[in-house]
Amino acid sequence: MSLYSQYDNEHKHPVNRALHMLAIPLGFSALVVVWFHWVAALLLVPAAFALAWVGHMVEGNQPATVTNPAAIVMAPVWMARRLFGAGTPPAS
Numbered sequence: 001m002s003l004y005s006q007y008d009n010e011h012k013h014p015v016n017r018a019l020h021m022l023a024i025p026l027g028f029s030a031l032v033v034v035w036f037h038w039v040a041a042l043l044l045v046p047a048a049f050a051l052a053w054v055g056h057m058v059e060g061n062q063p064a065t066v067t068n069p070a071a072i073v074m075a076p077v078w079m080a081r082r083l084f085g086a087g088t089p090p091a092s
Contacts, residue, residue, distance in 0.1 A: 004081075007074045010064045011055075017082070019055035023048040024079045 001009075011017055027048030034041035056063050064071035 003068065003071060003074050004078065006068070007064050007071050007078050010061055011059070011078070013055070013059040016055035016059040019051045019058075020075070021079060021082070023051035023055070024075045026051065028076060 011020060026044055030041040030044040030048075033044060052063060064074070
């Protein structure tokens with residue numbers, strides 16, 4: 001199973017998906033915000049992870065990053081495909 005398929009499979013519940021659609025940009029925005037206000041950037045990361053964890057509590061599974069830390073780089077890819085693509089996993 002590809003990393004994208006695994007990530008997509010662990011984000012099926014609509015509430016989990018919605019919370020991730022908020023959490024992913026929130027977390028990655030810390031990379032920009034850190035240049036302007038490092039304290040705010042440090043607060044964005046745990047806030048983003050908290051949203052994602054709540055989503056996984058609703059879904060009833062653990063975040064993909066627990067079993068595969070590389071899944072964190074898949075998060076923005078997954079979100080972009082959900083927003084702009086067909087939402088189906090790429091061919092492996």
